[in-house]
Amino acid sequence: MVIKLIRRKDSPNWWLRGSIRGISVYESTGITDRDAAELILTVRSKEVLDESIFGKKVNATFDQAAESYLKAGGSPRFLPALRKQFGTRHLRKLRQNDLDAAALKLLANASPETRNRQCYTPFIAVWNHAVRNDWADVRQWSRPRRTKGTTRRREEIRSGNRPVPYERAAQFVAAMAPAPAMVMTALFYTGMRPIELFALEMKDVDVAGRWIIIRSSKIGEPRGVPMHDFLVPLFEALLARKDRIQKVFRTFKGQPYTICAESGGQLSNGIVGARKRLAKKGVDITDVSPYTGRHSCSTGLVVAGVHPHIKDQILGHAVDSMSRRYTNVPQAPLIEAINKLPVPDAWRAIPWWEDPLVYSRRHVKWGRDR
Template structure:
């Protein structure tokens, strides 16, 4: 059977319908003109025939791969501009220079780190998805790097870029309102990225197995995270909520944290408020921010003697086919390792541990609190 042009009563455009070598097609040409539709028919017939002989790799486009990636639970973050730029290009024809040119065009004045985050990372996530579906071949893509000699050592380091001792972190978290304090506590005892925590849903938390599943990580790959014993009472209190909101962590108003492409969520007020309350007591702690938890977790695991491979698995740095295959399965070595993180007494003594759910709706305004 071949493809034919047909009309539908509910559409002004011509449609393609038929089967070629077992591949069925029923789709709109998007065009009402008969002559133009016949050209599309000819091209599409050849594409389907090639696909039936050589497989999906021969015709799959970046846009089709991106759509499949999203349907499979992939992150839409930064993907729209790439789809517009590379959408109709066939995967088999894409080369490193195409990716580099897309990054330069979409982000002409951006630093290498920004182009890497907003262009290379989402592209590679889609490509890896296509590889798993046998739409593309395995390929090593190069990412941008800073030109040599451009690194400058600043006198001041941006908050969150360095680890802090857990005693220091505990004093800072103790000065926060309960809702953001619970978020910060979880960041310090999982090593998760803020955006990963804000998108965490109830179905992804296995309290009994001491395991958390991140379905859409920053790099576009799912991964599993061990749960520290210290966090168990917190999750036990937050998960039984019976409402339509599936997100585990919420603001003091009971709403999910807003996700932005440029920052992790709405913790800035909580951070600033804690700094002001500490400053009133003569305590200067300005080097703690949401990302501090991840850096501190990494450093403390090294101090505790955790093997580098285990540490990287916890933080999501070591992603291979085997680790992805067991994303949903609690891993005893990772759980044992995360429990080596220290828990200062001041952190254990925070009043909201008595009833985290009830305290989560309490809010301390800037400058207030003892």
Template structure:
């Protein structure tokens, strides 16, 4: 076997620790050369690479605590289930799925895409069928769809900038964090298509654009060609994640609730409303799931960047109330995106 020279800094000043690092690194390289890269990559390697893509970091700390330096090839379904039970012993299946299985599978799919691991079908927890017991829990805003007329009234009570992103959520079904990450390169008005580069599942996907969005998104796309976010706050800053109590959109939502008197709308309401609206319109479940990013077939991934006529036709079945279309910023977003809602601060009339 031919010798191989690798030069790599340990970034350590302590000679003893540096020597330990050298020995471990040489062992890893030897194993990789002998057995292949799939035999050496750890979950931490995959997680670090996954986060470098700009993927959301939420919930990943618990994964690192459980798997850290464990090699990907050694992780089993039983390991995953056992870790979830220990971390969430009293949680419902939906909670374990959302906060543990989904981020784990996203990291795994990323590793498989790098050829660091084999493609694998992981089993997720399921809600027991036919259960007669109902757990009492408080209703949280944003977990149910609303009528588009009510949604229009709520959005009309917002400042134009947050109203724009909320409108996009109600006519794409995007998760808020996906909308926050959009740039000019992700949107093609001509093709009526946008691309979510890094979704919750770790896979990119294409999303059709409703004709209503195409009427006013043009100026936002032009502005975003400076390399910034497509959607921005009235002060021109990118929106941040709203979960766990943060984000400028949360302030806008609370203000609109106060002004409109409508309390059951949150950033995720748009996603639930799109899903229900497509069902009511008679859209085929496969089309609906692909629009919302539920479909995870190889074929759906293949068409990430290819506009699909059935999806575009389906999204246009969502209704647009006259009130929504008549909002002043729709006709001229550039003249309105830095203004604030009436009675909101001293920057109300600034442009």
């Protein structure tokens, strides 16, 4: 059978319909002119024939891969700009210099870290999705490197860029209002990024299996996260809500946290409040912020002797595609590893553990309950 031009009563455009070597086509040309439609027919027929012989790799475009990636639950963040850059270009024709040029064009004045986050990471996520569908070949893409020198010093001393001992974190979290304190507790005992925790939905938490599913992470891939036994009462309480809101963690007003691209800025009031309350007691803790939990979790796992591969899987750094096939399956080695993180008595003694759900609705302002 061949592909032919046809007319449809409900459309002024010419349509393609037919099949070649088992591959069916039924799509609009998008134009009304017969001669132009004939050219599209010729080109499309060759594409389908090539695909039937050589496979999807020969014709798959970045747009097709991106669309499939999104349908599979991939993150849409930063993809629109990349789709404008690469659009209908065939994956097999894209090279490292194309990615580098696009990153410089889109983010000419940005730091290497920003280009990596907003351009390289989403591009590679789409590419890896295409590889899994056999639309592209496995390829090692290079990312921009941070410039060495004194410019790094200022960034390194920012709050959240370094781990803190869990005893110090417990003292800080105990001074926070309950709702943000619960978020911080989960960050320290899962190693999740703030944006991942804010986006977490009830359906993705398996308390019995001690497992959390992140549908769309920063790297654009789904992953599973083990649940520390310490968090079980917290998740059991928060999942007991009976309303229509699906987000697990919420403000004291019962509303989901706003999803921000880069930080846990939604917790800024809770962070500032805790610092002021501690300062009144003569305690100076200014090195704890939402991202501190991730760094502290990573360091705590290392100190506990957890194998680097296990640690990387917990934190979402693993590049082993095999491990991502088991996103939904609780993995015993990861659960065992996360439970090696220490739990100070001061953290267990925080009052809101008595009833996390009730306390999550309470607000503390500069040391006074209301």
